[in-house]
Amino acid sequence: MAEFWRSRISQEEYRLISSSHSSDDMELTEQLVEAGQDHDDQDNEWGDRRVILVGSGDMTRALAPSLLRAHYRPVVATRKPNRARTWMSQEVEVCTLEEGLAQGDLVVVAIPAIHHHTLPKHLFTNKIIVDISNRYPGETQKVSLAEALQEMLPEAQVVKAFNTLSAYVLEREELYCGREVPVCGGTTFARARVMALVRDMGMVPVDKGGLKNARTLEEIPFQFFPEWKVAFIVTGIIFAFFWTIKFFRSQICYNLQKDGDWDWGVFEKLPLSNTQNALAFTGCLLLLLCYIPGMIAAYLQLWRGTKYSRFPGWLDTWLKSRKQLGLLSLLTGCTHGCLAIFLNINWHQAISWTQSIYITCGVLLAAVMTILGVTSLPSVSVKLTWREFSVVQRYLGWISVILLTSHLTFLSILGLMRPLSCYFLLSGPQIMVPVCFLTLMFKIPLVLPCIDSRLTKIRRGYERHNPTDSDNQMPKLIP
């Protein structure tokens, strides 16, 4: 294997290559290695560091500078070198397809997939082809674009990569550094080589296996907030629930229970007052929903006496949606705060002591939730140490639940005791205050030293039923 690539490919990838038993795979790997050595012999200074970029469009213009920054040598192979030279930097070599493809064996095909058939097939023999293409929105395909390209170029190794990034991102080092780049296809060697390239460019390659997975990679750019789906649905349902309650209590019940004509004036409150009210309780419940699954998980681990058994699927999904639920809680809570200022406060009237506590708790809650929201963003959380992150998320999280409980209790301290005014329909505070207190009640046992130390032991790997089981595959820490 060419020395340069041997040093770029990580030990884990090298182990994978060496342990690959497929004879086809090994044969193709040998051919590719030989091709790499040929190029090394041609020019020792650059050796395998040349990356041939086919096409001179947006992606080539974005990839070339990022390759230069990673100390690679981009060579642009284009149909129109004279035109391309005018927009490429001096350090980038620009040449014809024939000249470019003769210079190296790592080739990025950066032309739209509909033009793949125009590529001169004979020039791609024994090359590692990086296919970055994406289909256009609305286009359907039976086989992935990468598989179609592989079928067209059977004597090359097609590896799918970079299609999940945009030219805009690739132009900005601060945006692409640390990004995950899924890579699939080719022989293990070809894939490892592309992964090493991705890593040298400052990104994190993720091995997605064979080329049959290219279709999944080609779907990624069309995904629409996949991690937010659950949180959006839950928020919608909760908002609809509280909005309906408010509607029945303030508009329907009010009219049914009062004497005289139907008062249509109260319906004017629907867009502002009802929405503000529903947003407030949606924010409250979403905040609690961030902390309840962690508690359920803790009780489950205490009951099972181990952390090595899987949580049920619903709990797993719930745990994974906590960040999104928290950010949506911040959004709905702040919107409620802004609307409430317009609706409720009469600046010329003295406020009671319960109101002043309610307002102070509300403002503090907004501040604490903003810190929680900001620190949950990846760009901020990567800059925090593990201890800083866990202290902020854990302690400030529970402080926000305490502030929320006080905010709600002092908002409606008298209203809570009032008998049910709208048949059996509870008001927002009548629902939420007990839920807040219940959440805090279930949390208290978990912070008691005897239970907390037991949970800490379990989370460090201690198992109650089988503390010395040698069959256990999971690594254990000292209890």
Ligand SMILES: NC(=O)C1=CN([C@@H]2O[C@H](COP(=O)(O)OP(=O)(O)OC[C@H]3O[C@@H](n4cnc5c(N)ncnc54)[C@H](OP(=O)(O)O)[C@@H]3O)[C@@H](O)[C@H]2O)C=CC1
């Ligand atoms: N733009 C983006 O943000 C992203 C693009 N991609 C993918 O990267 C690939 C390139 O995209 P992009 O750079 O935006 O495309 P552009 O349209 O900007 O450029 C494509 C290049 O392809 C070549 N080309 C155009 N028509 C033909 C043809 N008929 N025959 C042969 N070559 C042709 C041209 O290069 P020349 O004239 O020099 O030969 C042209 O500059 C596409 O497959 C796209 O799906 C993937 C992720 C993001």
Ligand SMILES: [Cu+2]
């Ligand atoms: Cu409030």
